[in-house]
Amino acid sequence: RKEVEQDPGPFNVPEGATVAFNCTYSNSASQSFFWYRQDCRKEPKLLMSVYSSGNEDGRFTAQLNKASQYVSLLIRDSQPSDSATYLCASGGAGSYQLTFGKGTKLSVIP
Amino acid sequence: ETGVTQTPRHLVMGMTNKKSLKCEQHLGHNAMYWYKQSAKKPLELMFVYSLEERVENNSVPSRFSPECPNSSHLFLHLHTLQPEDSALYLCASSQDLGGNSEAFFGQGTRLTVV
Numbered sequence: 001r002k003e004v005e006q007d008p009g010p011f012n013v014p015e016g017a018t019v020a021f022n023c024t025y026s027n028s029a030s031q032s033f034f035w036y037r038q039d040c041r042k043e044p045k046l047l048m049s050v051y052s053s054g055n056e057d058g059r060f061t062a063q064l065n066k067a068s069q070y071v072s073l074l075i076r077d078s079q080p081s082d083s084a085t086y087l088c089a090s091g092g093a094g095s096y097q098l099t100f101g102k103g104t105k106l107s108v109i110p
Numbered sequence: 111e112t113g114v115t116q117t118p119r120h121l122v123m124g125m126t127n128k129k130s131l132k133c134e135q136h137l138g139h140n141a142m143y144w145y146k147q148s149a150k151k152p153l154e155l156m157f158v159y160s161l162e163e164r165v166e167n168n169s170v171p172s173r174f175s176p177e178c179p180n181s182s183h184l185f186l187h188l189h190t191l192q193p194e195d196s197a198l199y200l201c202a203s204s205q206d207l208g209g210n211s212e213a214f215f216g217q218g219t220r221l222t223v224v
Contacts, residue, residue, distance in 0.1 A: 004152070031210060032209055032210045032211075034212050041198075041220070042217070042218075043200055043215040043216060043217050043218050044153070044200075044215050045215070046212050046213075046214065049212060087153070089209075089213075090209070091209020091210060092209050092210045095209050096141075096158045096160075096165055096166050096207050096209070097143065097155050097158060097166070097209055098204075098209045098212075098213055099209075100152050100153040101152055102150070102151065102152045103152070
């Protein structure tokens with residue numbers, strides 16, 4: 001049973017578009033959520049944490065919907081430099097680890 | 111400069127070789143992890159260490175042997191690997207266990223088993 005699910009994409013969008021990704025998680029006791037960005041052949045890097053009240057950082061907004069058990073990431077005015085794979089992770093709930101989704105690939109076309 | 115460094119960055123080894131991957135974190139974190147990332151698969155947790163004690167081993171074959179001599183260093187010893195073990199091996203650290211704090215990753219070792 002997959003614990004964190006993401007649409008693998010790819011999402012191919014024009015520069016300037018707004019794009020949204022969803023990530024669903026199966027463990028209702030999960031307490032912590034994160035979005036990571038991974039460039040091709042590089043390590044994942046933390047993009048932002050997602051708290052119950054949501055989180056916004058510039059063009060990026062993350063939201064948590066605990067009732068429906070999903071996390072979302074919204075990217076406004078997307079740039080070619082945003083092209084990457086975006087990984088969702090959930091944690092807490094008595095687990096030792098973060099559980100990662102497979103990631104969603106985004107390509108922003110100039 | 112990354113707070114988690116891994117060496118080597120690339121490794122090609124034969125199935126009869128023995129090699130070791132090294133990870134060092136400069137963040138003062140208490141937990142360290144080894145992950146495996148294969149194509150088209152999510153990150154797979156292999157081992158978890160907290161304050162030098164192994165707290166989780168996710169059914170990893172014995173040809174992978176971790177070692178944590180202190181809270182800032184982590185090794186993964188490899189022997190008699192199989193071609194299907196070729197993958198990106200990522201080390202990570204976090205302030206504490208439990209997944210409530212974010213994990214920071216090293217640059218990874220891209221391993222090819224021939």
